[in-house]
Amino acid sequence: MNDTKPRQFYWRGVRVPFIAPWSGESQIRVSLVRLPDVLGGGIAYVGESPRLDRRYGVLWVRMPAVRGAGEPRLASVHALRQRQAMSHMLCQVCGRPTFGRSDERHLFLMGERHGKPITEGEKTAVPPVHENCAAEALRDCPHLRCGAVAAWVEYAAPWGVAGILHDPATLTPLPPRNGEELAYVPLDSADLRWTIAARDVVSLHGCTPVDVDQLMALAA
Numbered sequence: 001m002n003d004t005k006p007r008q009f010y011w012r013g014v015r016v017p018f019i020a021p022w023s024g025e026s027q028i029r030v031s032l033v034r035l036p037d038v039l040g041g042g043i044a045y046v047g048e049s050p051r052l053d054r055r056y057g058v059l060w061v062r063m064p065a066v067r068g069a070g071e072p073r074l075a076s077v078h079a080l081r082q083r084q085a086m087s088h089m090l091c092q093v094c095g096r097p098t099f100g101r102s103d104e105r106h107l108f109l110m111g112e113r114h115g116k117p118i119t120e121g122e123k124t125a126v127p128p129v130h131e132n133c134a135a136e137a138l139r140d141c142p143h144l145r146c147g148a149v150a151a152w153v154e155y156a157a158p159w160g161v162a163g164i165l166h167d168p169a170t171l172t173p174l175p176p177r178n179g180e181e182l183a184y185v186p187l188d189s190a191d192l193r194w195t196i197a198a199r200d201v202v203s204l205h206g207c208t209p210v211d212v213d214q215l216m217a218l219a220a
């Protein structure tokens with residue numbers, strides 16, 4: 001899984017980010033069942049594979065992993081590659097490790113922030129990125145052009161997941177309370193049992209803001 005030289009894909013002259021899903025990688029919907037209270041309750045898939053469907057006990061979305069199948073969905077995220085990138089600190093654009101700097105920091109870049117800086121302890125589902133890959137993304141990704149921010153980060157700590165909570169009574173999906181696409185659920189929350197995870201979430205520590213204009217200049 002942790003391929004350090006993943007293949008690079010291009011679409012209409014632009015590199016397709018490692019974490020972008022393709023049309024052939026749509027989520028596979030699976031019927032849910034309620035686990036008995038003696039097992040702690042919560043939801044499970046019908047015919048679940050604990051090895052494939054759970055990570056650290058948390059249920060994850062099922063998605064094929066076939067990069068290059070069909071057309072890329074550049075505005076979306078492939079849940080399992082996002083998790084792989086976050087777990088191994090792989091670049092969200094090229095999929096290669098972001099370790100190796102002498103100061104041991106990692107660069108994080110986030111869009112649609114309207115200039116709001118990345119602050120200490122911030123929770124994010126956006127994996128790290130190389131400087132050159134960040135510059136390329138700032139040049140090529142429309143959603144990063146409106147208020148992207150970046151920071152050097154000393155340490156990204158496991159925090160939880162982002163996913164879809166389910167009603168314990170009906171097992172139907174619940175809309176996120178914060179108006180976001182996904183609910184953020186910490187690792188120590190009882191809600192984890194009722195969540196289908198779709199993103200790994202970390203908290204960022206030792207954050208130093210980076211000038212996005214200087215980053216963008218690298219791609220000039």
Ligand SMILES: [Zn+2]
Pocket residue numbers: 091092093094095096129130133
């Ligand atoms: Zn990269």
